[in-house]
Amino acid sequence: MTPWGVTVTIANSLTVEDLGSAAQRDRRKRILDATIALATQGGFDAVQMRAVAEQADVALGTLYRYFPSKIHLLVSALAREFERAELQLRDKPLPGDTSADRVIFVLKKTTRGLQGDPHLTEALTRAFMFADASVQAEIHNVGMLLTSMLTRAMHPGSTELTDDDVAIARVIGDVWLSSLVGWVTGRMTASETGEQLERAVRLLLRD
Amino acid sequence: MTPWGVTVTIANSLTVEDLGSAAQRDRRKRILDATIALATQGGFDAVQMRAVAEQADVALGTLYRYFPSKIHLLVSALAREFERAELQLRDKPLPGDTSADRVIFVLKKTTRGLQGDPHLTEALTRAFMFADASVQAEIHNVGMLLTSMLTRAMHPGSTELTDDDVAIARVIGDVWLSSLVGWVTGRMTASETGEQLERAVRLLLRD
DNA sequence: GGAGGAGGTGGAACGTGTTCCTATTATGTC
């Protein structure tokens, strides 16, 4: 069995990972923890494979057995963090009278969380942007999470989604990603990203 | 004088570069040509600094004197190509009765151009995504070009732009970038990017 | 409980972006 495990997506984007032995699950966790720690400290550049291996108390070869590249590693870490964030938001009622207000609430809350950890966000965004098709699965997961967060904000309690809903969520996701890139790369300030997001949402959801 | 030259932006995003001696201008051109050639052949990975230097008949140190990193090099190449494309489109009448139709025309035309050179596009998009604040100037140029292309398509012949116009152009730019990333990284097909763009434009421009 | 194999360790080695150094060649000044 590969230590990457098999990712099974159940119903509404909740993922369960079947990961071999407890020792393997533990190694995987240690690796991701080390990744997040290093990324939080010093961003993308600080996540050096040798450093991750050392901090996770794992050989370099083992690290590569679990995650075939630095990009996979970071995107997997991103996915884990994202799931955790989404779990916190799920089941909580969202404030706001209009769908635009609720969506903006969700976006700002998430963005603020990310901007509280600039280095971590930089590392994860960079990885996301650099990923190629071989990380498709992990990225798809993140995309689904975001879409479900946004559509829930648009129509709380509803499970029926129109094509337009999904399309709007996707556009918002695109703007969000671009803003994040702009912020991470120092081309935009935090408040500018907030304004840009709010602007986009109000353009898209004016009903 | 640094060989990077001084970039002066005149009026409507037309840029003129003052680049020292003819020999320096020539070297710079040779370097960018070599970059484009290698990128066209084999994409981001094929643009190796030693290879660029050799093909441009320039020492490695000289290459780094002109472009302080591979990312700067690729983003500069992107900017040059983009300017050329915009120049072709400028002054030509745009078909379509509604602003949405015209914007979609511009986007599809540009996107088709890019997708005709997959490797080149991959290289340039990757660079764009990986750029940090030190490439702000070059990236800002590209952004301005795109905005001016889009707003012209929205209101041909008009020079008055509302805040909404600019905001819409920016959102479209974001979607375009995300689609491009999706396509470059193999997560979306060419036709999917087309659909996503059209979808987004029609959501934003429904007047 | 011993044999076989999958998974792990430790570290060398390779490729490519980047830096640095010295000798050589242009370029501009008097």
Place this chain on the structure above:
DNA sequence: GACATAATAGGAACACGTTCCACCTCCTCC
């Protein structure tokens, strides 16, 4: 034209992602 300065050539050296290999350890199955 001779000199001072800047720019370039040529290439070694370094850092980090990635690959590879030899050996060890632990689990599984008989």
